[in-house]
Amino acid sequence: VRDAKTTTIANLIAGEDRAPRAGKYLEVFEPATGGVHAKAPASDAGDVDEAVAAAKRAFPAWSKTSAAERSRLLMRLADLIDAKAPELAKAESVDQGKPVWLAAEMDIPRAAANFRFFAGAVLHQEERATSMDGRALNYVTRRPAGVAGLISPWNLPLYLLTWKVAPALACGNTVVAKPSELTPLTASLLGGLAREAGLPPGVLNIVHGYGADAGRALVEHQDVPLVSFTGGTKTGEDVIKSSASRFKRLSLELGGKNANVIFADADVEAAVRTTVRSSFLNQGEICLCGSRILVERSLYDQFVNKLTDEARRLKVGDPAEKDSFLGALVSKAHLEKVQAMVDRAKQERGRIRTGGERVKLPGRCAEGWFYAPTVITDLAPSCEAMQEEIFGPVVTVTPFEGEEHAVELANGVRYGLSASVWTRDLARAHRVAAGLDVGQVWVNTWMLRDLRVPFGGTKASGIGREGGEHSLDFYSTVKNTCIHLGD
Ligand code: NAD
Numbered sequence: 001v002r003d004a005k006t007t008t009i010a011n012l013i014a015g016e017d018r019a020p021r022a023g024k025y026l027e028v029f030e031p032a033t034g035g036v037h038a039k040a041p042a043s044d045a046g047d048v049d050e051a052v053a054a055a056k057r058a059f060p061a062w063s064k065t066s067a068a069e070r071s072r073l074l075m076r077l078a079d080l081i082d083a084k085a086p087e088l089a090k091a092e093s094v095d096q097g098k099p100v101w102l103a104a105e106m107d108i109p110r111a112a113a114n115f116r117f118f119a120g121a122v123l124h125q126e127e128r129a130t131s132m133d134g135r136a137l138n139y140v141t142r143r144p145a146g147v148a149g150l151i152s153p154w155n156l157p158l159y160l161l162t163w164k165v166a167p168a169l170a171c172g173n174t175v176v177a178k179p180s181e182l183t184p185l186t187a188s189l190l191g192g193l194a195r196e197a198g199l200p201p202g203v204l205n206i207v208h209g210y211g212a213d214a215g216r217a218l219v220e221h222q223d224v225p226l227v228s229f230t231g232g233t234k235t236g237e238d239v240i241k242s243s244a245s246r247f248k249r250l251s252l253e254l255g256g257k258n259a260n261v262i263f264a265d266a267d268v269e270a271a272v273r274t275t276v277r278s279s280f281l282n283q284g285e286i287c288l289c290g291s292r293i294l295v296e297r298s299l300y301d302q303f304v305n306k307l308t309d310e311a312r313r314l315k316v317g318d319p320a321e322k323d324s325f326l327g328a329l330v331s332k333a334h335l336e337k338v339q340a341m342v343d344r345a346k347q348e349r350g351r352i353r354t355g356g357e358r359v360k361l362p363g364r365c366a367e368g369w370f371y372a373p374t375v376i377t378d379l380a381p382s383c384e385a386m387q388e389e390i391f392g393p394v395v396t397v398t399p400f401e402g403e404e405h406a407v408e409l410a411n412g413v414r415y416g417l418s419a420s421v422w423t424r425d426l427a428r429a430h431r432v433a434a435g436l437d438v439g440q441v442w443v444n445t446w447m448l449r450d451l452r453v454p455f456g457g458t459k460a461s462g463i464g465r466e467g468g469e470h471s472l473d474f475y476s477t478v479k480n481t482c483i484h485l486g487d
Contacts, residue, residue, distance in 0.1 A: 007038040009184050011047060011208060012191035014054035015201025021046045026181055026210065031097030031328035032319050034367035038095075040184040043209035045217035048176065051205040052223050055147040055174040058202030063144045063172040067122045074119035074170055077197040081112040084193065088158065088186055095185040096157060097328035097369065098282050099319045106282075107159045111190075114162040117451045118170035121472060137483045142476040144172030145249065149224040151215050151239075152187075153231045154180035154330050155285040155391075161187055164228045165204065167471035176205045176224065178215050180231075182330055184208045211235065219243050226475070229253070230287075233389075233415075233460045251464035251474050253287070253456060255389040256417030259410035260290035260446075261400075261432060264299040266422035270444065272306045278420065278446040279307075280314060280373045283326050284393040288418050288447050292386055293397045294409050300399040304377055307397065308353040311373040316359045318368075326393055328368045335369040338392035342374060345385035345396075351378040355393070387413055403428060407435040416458030420446045439465070 008025070010017035020041035028038040041047065062070075081088065088111070089104035098107075129139040150164040161179055168175050179187035191206045207214050211231075219227055219242050229239050230253040243250060260278060262271050278290040295303045319327030329335045335358070342356050355374030360366070374394040379386050386396050400406045410419055420442045421432050433441040439457040442448060449455075452468035466474060 006036060007185070009038055009040040009188045009208060011041050011043060011051065012188070012195075012204065012206040013047070013051045014057075014205070015195060018047075018050070020044070020209070021050070028095065028182070028184060029331065030094050031330055032094075032365050032368040034332070034369065038185060040181065040188075040208040042181075043207045043214040045213070047207055047209070048214055048217040048221060051176045051207045052147055052218075052221050054202040055176050055205050056223050058200060059144075059146060059174045062174050062200060062203050065172070067170075067172075070170060070172065071119040071123050073197055073199055074115045074166065077194055077199070078112040078115035078119065080193040080197055081108065081115070081190075084189070085109070085112075088189060091185045091189060092158060092183075093319045093327065095183045096154060097319060097330055099321075099324045099327045101322055102282060107156055111158045111162040113451065114159075114166040118166040118471065121167075121468065122170045125472060134485065135487060136485055138480055139483075140478060140480055142478045145226045145475060145477050146173060147224050148173040148175050148475065149218040149221065149227040150175055150177040151211070151218065151227065151229045151231065152177070152179050154182040155282065155287070157183040158186040158190060160230050161190070163466070164230075165190075167466070167475050168228070169199075169203065171472060171475040173226070173475055174203050174205075176207060176218055178207055178209070178211075178218050181208065181210050216242055219248075220246070222246060225249060227251075228466070228474070236462065249474070251456075251466055252462040253466070254417075254460060254462040255391075255415055256287045256289070256457065256461055257292060257387065257389050257413045257415040258288060258290045258418045258420075258438070259292045259294050259436075260420045261406045261410055261422065262293065262295045262299065262303060263406075263421075263423040263425070263428065264296040265424045266299075267424065267444070268299065268303065268306070271422040272303065272310060274420075274446050275307060276310045276314070279395040280311065280326055280393045283329055283371070284395075285330065285391055286447070290420055290446065291390060291395050292410075292413075293395055294400050294406055295397060296406070297399045297401050300397075304353060304375070304397050308375050311375050312354050314373050316370050316372060317361065318363075318365050326370070326373060328365070328370050329392060330369075332369055334392070335371060338371055338390055338394060341385055341388070341390050342376070342394060345376050345379060345383065348379060348383045348385070350376040350383070350385060350396070352376055381409055381412055389415070403432055403435075407432060411435075411437045414460040417461035418442070418457075
């Protein structure tokens with residue numbers, strides 16, 4: 001429902017738009033202007049209960065629907081996302097603060113691709129059978145797990161929500177999703193498209209609200225056997241604790257403090273170009289951003305100068321404008337967190353090569369939450385800015401001497417999500433990749449994603465893998481049956 005100024009978002013429960021039972025709403029801000037542009041339900045455990053009940057009622061029929069039919073409906077949903085792509089991109093940009101061109105190039109196409117990929121994947125699944133020397137035959141079957149609880153963050157709202165919804169539905173589960181309270185808009189549009197695509201009522205339910213209320217109620221719910229969560233490491237810890245007594249299947253994709261390891265023999269132009277993207281794309285608010293740049297000593301000065309020059313040239317601007325490379329940070333609180341971490345880096349004798357401050361824009365964006373691309377050097381590896389996720393347009397650059405030192409620095413954090421290695425020496429690329437304790441390594445590239453490959457982190461970056469067959473395994477219950485054939 002739209003009035004002159006704000007949109008009122010509803011929950012999607014049992015195929016219907018529903019207002020929160022207690023009538024409470026939260027304000028949704030447009031980061032570029034600092035103004036409120038929508039209201040979303042501040043749902044509580046009662047709303048979650050209704051949504052889970054609807055998903056539970058829809059489960060028997062949906063789980064028995066043929067893979068071909070589920071696939072057909074999800075393909076149709078992907079087509080509808082494509083058809084509505086400009087509107088979805090605009091909504092994502094208004095809600096999140098990212099440039100509209102980026103939402104149009106990355107977030108929305110990926111949402112459609114997620115549905116197409118898993119709609120295809122379930123048509124091509126094969127299972128294993130093993131014979132025990134003719135004495136017995138084992139075969140594997142799978143069935144959907146039930147009601148899947150899916151919790152997603154604000155940085156790539158539709159992209160990450162659909163990364164969970166698509167495989168969950170394709171495998172025959174029904175879903176209750178809880179999008180980030182900061183960015184509910186595209187999730188609510190997705191709900192409308194799912195209805196238009198013909199998904200039966202209750203198959204996809206979307207409940208909006210705060211994590212501590214709606215999120216926690218979903219994680220704790222006794223009729224939700226499986227939870228896929230993407231978000232911060234501290235929240236991941238809470239999810240483990242609040243689900244522990246019910247022994248739920250969990251997939252946790254958490255924070256990162258990823259290293260870009262750049263050797264002196266790299267293609268320097270390509271390394272700088274890509275490092276600019278891996279540092280500042282989406283305002284640095286991507287879990288895969290390379291926020292710790294490690295450069296071999298002999299290349300260090302040259303690299304720092306080039307990166308700093310490029311960072312200075314990037315336009316921070318109104319996300320609606322095509323030439324803005326960075327839009328606004330997602331919230332005032334997040335902007336303050338980023339600023340506080342940069343201030344502490346200064347106190348720890350970090351040298352700010354560029355940035356380190358808010359950007360004030362004229363006109364409609366005068367009250368927006370913009371921050372300058374920031375490059376910091378001269379910090380010790382133990383400093384907070386080199387150990388903890390900042391999740392903004394802020395990177396540190398540190399010199400290293402040789403492979404062993406590079407790997408030691410790269411692994412010297414509690415996170416283990418991803419890393420990039422830049423070298424022209426193939427054997428070195430393999431050696432360094434093997435030594436990195438992370439879930440994914442890119443060599444001479446960054447964030448090149450194949451939906452078939454496993455995705456996830458080590459250490460405080462999470463538990464479990466999604467992607468391709470890993471998602472199909474996670475979203476189904478796999479069973480082995482052993483038939484005794486005779487001795
Ligand atoms: P967050 O942890 O604050 O919130 C994520 C989601 O969890 C939101 O929907 C929130 O409402 C909900 N939530 C909060 N408390 C909860 C609770 N107690 N129980 C259940 N749900 C709860 O994270 P964020 O600030 O929205 O996102 C940024 C973080 O996400 C960063 O740390 C980033 O690295 C991480 N992230 C990781 C990946 C990955 O794939 N590893 C991808 C994107 C973002």
